[in-house]
Amino acid sequence: MPKDYKSITISFRPDANHLYEFLRKKDNKSAYILKLIEKDMEGEDNPSLKQTIKAIILEILSENDIILNEINKVTNEENLTDYDIGIINEYF
Amino acid sequence: MSKTTPLTIFKNKKLKEEYEEFIRQSGETIHFVVNDEHFLFKIQNLYLLQEGIGSLLLRPELKSRNSVQIDIGTLNVSVNSFSSLIPHLDSTFSNSYGINTLFSTLRERLAMDYGVTVHYKDLKQIINDRILVVEGKKMLDSTAIIEETIENHAKQIIASVKAQVSLNNTEISFVGGGSILLCEELKKLLPNATFEPDSQFCTLKSFYRIMEAKLHAQRL
Numbered sequence: 280m281p282k283d284y285k286s287i288t289i290s291f292r293p294d295a296n297h298l299y300e301f302l303r304k305k306d307n308k309s310a311y312i313l314k315l316i317e318k319d320m321e322g323e324d325n326p327s328l329k330q331t332i333k334a335i336i337l338e339i340l341s342e343n344d345i346i347l348n349e350i351n352k353v354t355n356e357e358n359l360t361d362y363d364i365g366i367i368n369e370y371f
Numbered sequence: 372m373s374k375t376t377p378l379t380i381f382k383n384k385k386l387k388e389e390y391e392e393f394i395r396q397s398g399e400t401i402h403f404v405v406n407d408e409h410f411l412f413k414i415q416n417l418y419l420l421q422e423g424i425g426s427l428l429l430r431p432e433l434k435s436r437n438s439v440q441i442d443i444g445t446l447n448v449s450v451n452s453f454s455s456l457i458p459h460l461d462s463t464f465s466n467s468y469g470i471n472t473l474f475s476t477l478r479e480r481l482a483m484d485y486g487v488t489v490h491y492k493d494l495k496q497i498i499n500d501r502i503l504v505v506e507g508k509k510m511l512d513s514t515a516i517i518e519e520t521i522e523n524h525a526k527q528i529i530a531s532v533k534a535q536v537s538l539n540n541t542e543i544s545f546v547g548g549g550s551i552l553l554c555e556e557l558k559k560l561l562p563n564a565t566f567e568p569d570s571q572f573c574t575l576k577s578f579y580r581i582m583e584a585k586l587h588a589q590r591l
Contacts, residue, residue: 359584363434366456367584371420 373578376419378449378465391419420581421463423449425546426565426573427456428580438542441532442574443549444469448528452536462536470549473498473524480520485510498552518556525556546570 280286291299305311359367374394380386395414403410423442427433435455439462442449446469452462474494481489481497487505489497497503498521503513532538543564545557548571557564567573 359428359580359587363456364584364587367428367581368588370457371418371581371585 372414372416373418373420373582375422375574375578377422377447378463381419381421382460382463387419391417394419418582418585420578421451421458422574423451423465423546424458424574424577425451426544426567426577427451427453428577429567429573430542430544430565433542436542437540438544439532439536439538440544440546441528441550442547443528443545443553444547445471445549448531448549449547450532450536452541464535466531468524468528468531470552473521473553476524477517477520480516481513484516485513495552521553522556522559525553525560528553529557529560546573 302308302311376387376390380390395417398413398415400411400413403412423440423444425440425442427438427440433453433456438453440449440451440453442451446467447465448468449465450463452459474491477494477497478489478491481487481503485503485505487503489503497517501514501517503510503517538561543561544567545554545564546567550557550566550570554566558566569576
């Protein structure tokens, strides 16, 4: 191992034996683990992944006739113009 | 959360701040027991709104008109004036011509004329029946006395409004539980006024619309 490489030792509890066996069969264990970590880190800040999940959830909800906007919908909003809303916010 | 605020407090900045703090309980947990059920909550956003705004936000035509909302309650009569939706605080006031004043006057009058003690709880029924019935016996001439007393009370209310607010070119709305009780007499005095069908809850419904507008503005 080159001098500037860092190493880490990991231990497996007896109940994680199947994970140990899985990893053991990999040819390049370090490369495999690094790849997993990278994927995980990308997922955390990946907005497109978040958007994809959000879209999937909304699709499932709408397929089941659940409309999220209904909860926060401003009722009779059509009667209040932006001007009215402005007046109300200024004077009340 | 919106909270109806007495006009005397609403028009005074310092009192209003104190009232807000009192209702919010400094954001601490508030504990209520209603019908043996416990409610715990904290108030984050509180809007103090003036009492008696009535149907202002329920009738679209009032958005472009001068309007006066006269809220006849148990203790007070609150009068609110608006141009379009803009409140005129200088023409907004409350006085003590609530239904309790009418009850007291009528009670005294009936006690004097018939020598009977009239209980407070019976007064609403007497006003609705327009007749005093003493132990099953109808006091036929009491109708004129009752009607006269109610009429005088209605006149007092209208005179107190007219003394401070112009009713010309203005939509007049009567709201509050008292307006149901006095409806007949008030209609004789101001035939073109509107009596809100949901008079006891229309201020609450208008508050709801104000909160909707505030919520809407927050989202923009």
